[in-house]
Structures are given as C-alpha cells and as structure tokens.
Amino acid sequence: MHTEKKYDVAVLGAGIVGIASAYYLAKAGKKVAIIDRLQPMSFTSAQSGENFRNWWPHPIMTAFMDHTIDLLEELHDTFNQEFDIHKSGYLLATRAEDTADLTDGLYEGYGGAADKLISHHQTNNSSYVPWHLSKKNEGENHVDIIKSKDLIRQHYPQFDEAVTTLIHIRRAGDIGSHSLAQCMLRFIREQGGTVHCGDITDIQFSDHFTVKLTMQPQNIVADIVVNAAGPFAGEIAGMLGEALPLKNYLQQKIAFKDRGLAIPRHMPFTVDLDSCHLPWTEEERSILQGDDETRWLTEQFPGAMHVRPEGGEHGAWVKMGWAYNQKAVEPMKRPEFDPNFPDILLRGASRLNPALAQYIENLPRGYSQYGGYYTMTEENWPLIGPMEHERVFMAVGMSGFGTMASAVSGSLVTDWILGNDLPSYASAMSSQRYSDDALMADLAKLSRGVL
Numbered sequence: 001m002h003t004e005k006k007y008d009v010a011v012l013g014a015g016i017v018g019i020a021s022a023y024y025l026a027k028a029g030k031k032v033a034i035i036d037r038l039q040p041m042s043f044t045s046a047q048s049g050e051n052f053r054n055w056w057p058h059p060i061m062t063a064f065m066d067h068t069i070d071l072l073e074e075l076h077d078t079f080n081q082e083f084d085i086h087k088s089g090y091l092l093a094t095r096a097e098d099t100a101d102l103t104d105g106l107y108e109g110y111g112g113a114a115d116k117l118i119s120h121h122q123t124n125n126s127s128y129v130p131w132h133l134s135k136k137n138e139g140e141n142h143v144d145i146i147k148s149k150d151l152i153r154q155h156y157p158q159f160d161e162a163v164t165t166l167i168h169i170r171r172a173g174d175i176g177s178h179s180l181a182q183c184m185l186r187f188i189r190e191q192g193g194t195v196h197c198g199d200i201t202d203i204q205f206s207d208h209f210t211v212k213l214t215m216q217p218q219n220i221v222a223d224i225v226v227n228a229a230g231p232f233a234g235e236i237a238g239m240l241g242e243a244l245p246l247k248n249y250l251q252q253k254i255a256f257k258d259r260g261l262a263i264p265r266h267m268p269f270t271v272d273l274d275s276c277h278l279p280w281t282e283e284e285r286s287i288l289q290g291d292d293e294t295r296w297l298t299e300q301f302p303g304a305m306h307v308r309p310e311g312g313e314h315g316a317w318v319k320m321g322w323a324y325n326q327k328a329v330e331p332m333k334r335p336e337f338d339p340n341f342p343d344i345l346l347r348g349a350s351r352l353n354p355a356l357a358q359y360i361e362n363l364p365r366g367y368s369q370y371g372g373y374y375t376m377t378e379e380n381w382p383l384i385g386p387m388e389h390e391r392v393f394m395a396v397g398m399s400g401f402g403t404m405a406s407a408v409s410g411s412l413v414t415d416w417i418l419g420n421d422l423p424s425y426a427s428a429m430s431s432q433r434y435s436d437d438a439l440m441a442d443l444a445k446l447s448r449g450v451l
Contacts, residue, residue, distance in 0.1 A: 007033040007193075009417070010211050010222035012236050014038070014195060015045035016177055017395050017402050018228035020410030022193060023184035025226075028414055032193040033220050035211060036229075037333075040195060041181050044230045045402065047253065047372035049319060049451075051269055051308075052404035053090050053172035055143075057446050059111035060428045060439075061381065065401075067423065068408035069171060075180065075407060083179035086312070087140055088131050088268040091156070092167040093352055095274055099147075099165050102273070106143060106167065122147045130155050131170065132266035144168040158264055160352050174269065174308070177403045196220060203239045209391070225392045226413060231331035231373035233396040242388050245377050246397055247328035251450070252341045252371035253321035255310060257364050262355035263318045269308040271451060272352040275300050279347055297344070302326075304451050305348045307356075320345055323374060323400060323450040331373050342369055374399045379440070380448035384409050385416045385430030393417055400450045 011022045014036035022032040034040070052072065054065045076085050094102065107114040121128040121144055128144050128151060146152055146166040152159065156166065185195070198213030203225070211220040229236045237244045277300055280288065288294040301324050310317040322345050338344075342363055350357040375397055377383060382397045382405060393416055395409045412429065415422055433439050 004210070004221045005033070005194075005218045006208075007031050007220065007222045009033070009224045009226060010035055010209060010220050011226045011228055012036075012200065012211070013226075013228035013230055013233075014040040015043060015228070015230050015402065016041065016048070016181055016406040017045075017230070017398055017409050018226070019181050019184050019188075020406040021226050021228050021395050021413050022188050022410070024410040024414040025417065026188045026191040026193050028418055029191075031191070032188060033222065034188070034193065034195045035200065035213065035220060036195075036197060037199045039197060040185060041178055044372035044375075045177065045181070047370050048177055048403040049253065049269075049306075049308075049321060049400075050174045050177045050403055051090075051172070051451075052175060053169055055090060055092075055106075055109065055169040055172065057105045057109045058442065059109060060425050062109050062111065063423075064408060064425045064429060065404065066171070067411075067425075068405055071407035071411060072175060072180075072404075075183070079180075079183040082183050084176040085173065086175075087170070087173040088266075090169040090172040091268045091270040092169065092273050093159060093163050093270060094165050094272075095160070095162045097164060102165070102167070103145065106145070110143070117141060118143045118145060120145050120147065121151060124148060124150050124154070126151060128155075128168075130266070131168070131268060141171045143170065156267075158262075158267070158353055158355060160354060163352070168268070172269070175403065177406075200236065200239070203236075205389070223391065224417060226417075227387065227392065227394040227396060228413075229396070230398075230402070231375050233375060233394065237387070237394075240387070240389060240392055242392075244383065244394070244396065246375050246383075247378075248331045248373040248375050249323070249325050249328055249450075250335050250337075250371060251321065251323040251325055251374050251400065252337055252345075252369065253319060254342050254345060254363075254367060254369050255317055255319045256359070256367035257316050258309070258318045259316075259364055260355065260358045262353060262358065263307060263309050265309050265313050265315065267309055269306060270352070271304055271306045272349070273303045274351075275303045276348060276351055277301070278344065279351065301348060305345070305352070306451055307349055307353065320349055321451070322348055335371065335373070337369055337371060342367070374450055376448070376450070378448070379443040379446070380450065381433070381443065382409065382429055383431055384412050385426065385432070387431075 008030040305322040
C-alpha cells in the first residue's frame with residue numbers, strides 16, 4: 001500500500017533545468033521533490049557540450065541569455081568557485097565574401113547595445129587580441145568582427161585559408177555543469193528537498209497533485225507541478241491532459257584524444273557557419289549517389305559544425321558536434337546512434353580545421369560517440385511559465401541550450417510560481433508569445449539553427 005509524502009512543489013525532470021528550477025524554488029523557501037526515471041544529470045544533460053553564449057539573432061533571446069550568464073556568475077560566487085567557468089568565447093567562421101546578413105544579424109541581436117559592443121578589425125594594425133592573450137576581464141562582453149585574412153592567419157593559422165571572416169563572441173565559453181548541479185542539489189537537500197527515481201505512471205489532481213511512481217513505496221503529493229522533463233515533457237503534459245508544441249531531434253557528438261595536435265589548446269569553441277558538401281573522392285561520390293540509402297551523404301549539409309578543446313591548456317581531448325539531423329523522432333530511453341556519424345562529422349570538420357583529416361577513418365582508440373535529444377518548438381525558443389492548469393508550470397523546449405539557459409529558466413519559472421515581478425522577456429519565453437502576432441512574424445523570419 002502506498003503512503004504519501006507532501007511537498008510544496010514537484011519538479012518532474014532531474015536534468016540541469018529541473019535541478020535549477022528546484023534550486024531557485026528551494027532558495028525561495030519551498031520544499032521541493034525532484035522526480036525522474038533516472039539519476040540526476042544522467043540523460044540529456046549528461047551529453048551537454050556545457051557551453052554558454054549571449055549570441056542570438058533576436059534581442060529578446062539575447063536579454064534572456066545575458067541574464068542567465070549573470071546568474072551563472074552569481075552562482076559561481078555563491079558556491080565559492082566549486083564549478084568552472086571558462087570565458088574563452090565563441091569563434092564563428094565563414095568563407096563568404098558578403099557577410100552583410102551575418103553582420104546585420106549581430107546588430108539586431110544585440111539591439112541598442114550593438115554599437116558599443118561590436119568592434120570591426122579589417123587590417124593587421126587592429127587592436128584585436130585573442131582571448132588567451134587578453135588580460136582578465138578585458139573586453140569580455142565585446143564582439144570582434146575580423147575581416148583581415150592576414151590577421152586571421154596570424155592568430156588562427158589552423159583554419160582553412162578560404163575563411164574570410166571570424167566573429168569572436170567574448171561573452172561566451174563553457175561551464176562545469178555537473179559540478180554546478182551537485183552544488184545546487186546539495187543546497188536543495190539542505191532545505192529539505194529530495195530526489196526520487198522511478199517512472200511516473202500517473203498524475204492525479206484533486207485539491208493537490210499526486211504523482212505515482214513505479215518501484216516506490218510513496219506517492220509524491222504536491223501543491224504545484226513543474227514540467228521540466230526534457231525530451232519527455234510531451235509525455236508528462238499528456239498525463240495532465242495537455243499538449244505542447246514540441247518535437248525531439250536526436251543529435252550526436254564525439255570526443256577523442258587529440259594525439260595529432262590538430263586543435264590548439266587555446267582555441268575557443270568554434271563554429272563553421274557555412275553549409276557544405278562533404279569532401280568525397282569522385283569514386284566515393286559516385287558509389288554513394290548510386291544508392292537511395294546513401295545519396296543524402298552527397299547532398300548539401302547545413303552549417304554550424306562545432307569543435308572545441310576539452311580539459312583546458314593541459315588537456316588532450318577535443319569535443320565535436322554537428323546538429324544536422326532534421327528528422328523528429330519519439331524519444332527513447334536508450335537512443336541508437338549512427339555508426340557513420342564520426343566519419344561524417346570529421347569530414348565536415350576537416351573543411352575548417354584541415355588537420356582533423358588525419359582522423360577520418362582513423363579515430364584514436366577510446367573515442368566516445370554520444371548524444372541526446374534537442375527538444376524544440378518550431379521557432380526554437382523555450383517555453384517557461386504556466387501551462388493550462390493554474391498550478392502546473394513548465395521549463396521545456398531548451399533544444400541544444402539547456403545547460404546555458406538552466407539558471408535563468410529556474411529563476412524565471414520560480415518567479416511565475418511565486419507571482420513575482422517578471423523580467424521584460426518573460427512573456428516571450430512563455431506560451432503567451434503565440435498570441436503576439438508581431439513577435440511570431442519576426443521569429444518566422446529567423447533561422448532556427450541549432451548548435
């Protein structure tokens with residue numbers, strides 16, 4: 001016979017977004033239960049690239065991400081630097097001669113602050129300094145647009161010589177998300193919160209919610225529910241009699257020991273913005289085009305292949321990813337990965353970093369292929385705020401940016417629950433945006449590109 005344990009809030013999902021939601025609720029004095037079928041940080045959040053950036057093609061999203069970086073820095077101080085923040089920035093690379101659309105997008109994304117933040121570097125005599133040669137905090141919020149090929153070769157000789165433009169987003173880098181999650185979990189438990197593992201079989205409501213779990217002697221009873229279930233957010237919504245406009249896309253990554261020193265240890269997280277065709281020999285291309293199942297490998301791939309060194313200056317590993325999959329699927333507890341993905345990724349990545357070609361069909365032993373679901377709305381913006389039931393809230397649809405958005409998502413959903421004053425971007429991050437015709441028209445014009 002089941003007994004019941006009472007909480008103020010049940011957070012459904014123990015990924016980084018669910019943990020951050022529980023943290024800010026516990027900080028506000030709420031007794032919180034975190035519920036997941038798995039241990040905390042062991043599903044999608046375990047596959048995170050752990051990156052953050054304030055580069056977005058819309059000023060509302062930029063404000064949202066600027067706030068999350070503020071909160072991450074605050075948490076870094078709160079937890080006495082127990083998790084790492086590396087502000088190495090993002091490098092965006094393109095071979096395009098005309099970059100007006102890209103530059104215009106930067107100015108639009110940074111809004112009224114753009115003129116102050118963005119610097120142009122078109123000659124060798126410019127003031128540009130790579131992050132690893134910069135003094136601490138020097139220009140850390142700025143954006144550098146580098147148009148001099150000689151300057152690019154001087155500082156980034158590892159790149160394809162055809163690169164015409166680099167954009168260095170300096171308010172960006174990577175964080176130790178697992179260490180951050182452990183810090184937040186420790187605080188939650190100190191405030192009387194708990195973590196419960198088990199499949200949720202049913203959610204019932206009378207004057208409170210009763211969450212039923214498999215293999216648990218207790219039902220979880222709570223006044224409020226937060227849906228932070230990542231790829232399974234739609235399943236949770238269905239138990240509550242609701243639907244969410246979310247789709248799941250399985251995206252993959254690899255990590256390996258860079259024995260051939262293809263990637264400089266000081267290189268920031270780098271994104272090849274250009275779409276491309278994979279570099280096959282004529283014989284390979286002919287064979288692939290002759291088979292219906294492989295012809296897609298000879299077609300154009302989207303941009304946004306990305307790579308960064310892992311482990312800092314004295315590390316030896318690199319992480320790489322390419323979110324080219326555009327086929328939505330139902331999430332699985334154990335996703336199946338494409339054995340051809342490492343070869344596809346390395347062929348694409350070797351266009352920007354030619355030294356990576358040494359690893360094509362020759363990856364070092366012990367390499368890791370992994371990945372997770374990008375849970376997305378059509379416009380690739382999150383949904384944070386109330387659901388249809390007056391006591392159900394959500395923090396979902398984080399696509400590939402759950403780690404970086406976790407702090408602000410947790411803070412924002414807590415503000416919604418407590419009835420606090422909301423930040424200016426709150427409505428746009430909630431389902432209320434679908435009633436804003438002007439905003440939705442703006443978003444329809446933007447690429448939903450993912451990293």
